[in-house]
Amino acid sequence: MYIISGCLLGIPCKYNGGSNDCQWVKDFAAAHDHVVVCPETAGGLPVPRHPAEQVWMPLDWKAMAASAKPSGIAGADADGPAPDRDSPEREEVLCIIDREGKDLTEAFLRGSMACLEQVLLEAEKRKFETMSLSPTNMADGIIEGAILKAHSPSCGSGKIYDGTFTHTLTAGDGVFAALLKAHGIPVYTEEDGNHFGYEEEK
Numbered sequence: 001m002y003i004i005s006g007c008l009l010g011i012p013c014k015y016n017g018g019s020n021d022c023q024w025v026k027d028f029a030a031a032h033d034h035v036v037v038c039p040e041t042a043g044g045l046p047v048p049r050h051p052a053e054q055v056w057m058p059l060d061w062k063a064m065a066a067s068a069k070p071s072g073i074a075g076a077d078a079d080g081p082a083p084d085r086d087s088p089e090r091e092e093v094l095c096i097i098d099r100e101g102k103d104l105t106e107a108f109l110r111g112s113m114a115c116l117e118q119v120l121l122e123a124e125k126r127k128f129e130t131m132s133l134s135p136t137n138m139a140d141g142i143i144e145g146a147i148l149k150a151h152s153p154s155c156g157s158g159k160i161y162d163g164t165f166t167h168t169l170t171a172g173d174g175v176f177a178a179l180l181k182a183h184g185i186p187v188y189t190e191e192d193g194n195h196f197g198y199e200e201e202k
């Protein structure tokens with residue numbers, strides 16, 4: 001069983017109301033057992049919504065003036081007490097902030113946890129079905145992997161947008177991708193078509 005980002009299958013759950021339709025992923029889904037997820041909408045976020053990125057913020061950022069937003073976020077107040085991002089003593093916490101400066105961390109975590117529960121439940125159902133058919137051949141490793149949307153703050157794997165809202169990538173995993181990896185589930189993206197024997201889309 002595979003886990004697949006809904007937007008790659010044409011579901012309009014992307015922040016702007018569109019999708020990230022990917023033909024090879026759709027072909028793959030047609031041929032493989034899979035579960036469709038969208039961690040952001042599962043967390044209660046609407047469609048459309050403002051784009052969001054992972055941002056390292058000072059530990060006390062909420063206590064700072066509301067104008068202390070990271071650079072690159074629309075509406076940031078240049079007169080506010082901007083965090084000193086270069087301070088070696090600075091303690092940081094990873095947050096999910098939308099382009100308007102709204103903290104969406106809780107919704108992202110809630111959605112990723114909900115999707116993990118959904119996936120584990122589906123895996124348990126399949127394990128049960130397999131046991132019913134063949135008690136001596138109980139399938140381990142029901143979840144074979146995930147194919148998620150590259151660079152997303154939820155679904156990205158290995159590289160994500162860096163929190164400046166300038167389409168700049170940095171090393172990191174989306175919240176949901178990190179959760180899957182912590183559970184030992186291999187995570188791929190639509191950029192890994194070759195791994196599955198499909199032509200990658202340019």
Ligand code: SF4
Nearest residue numbers: 005007038149152155
């Ligand atoms: S990248 Fe993930 S969270 Fe974002 S729209 Fe696609 S499935 Fe939903």
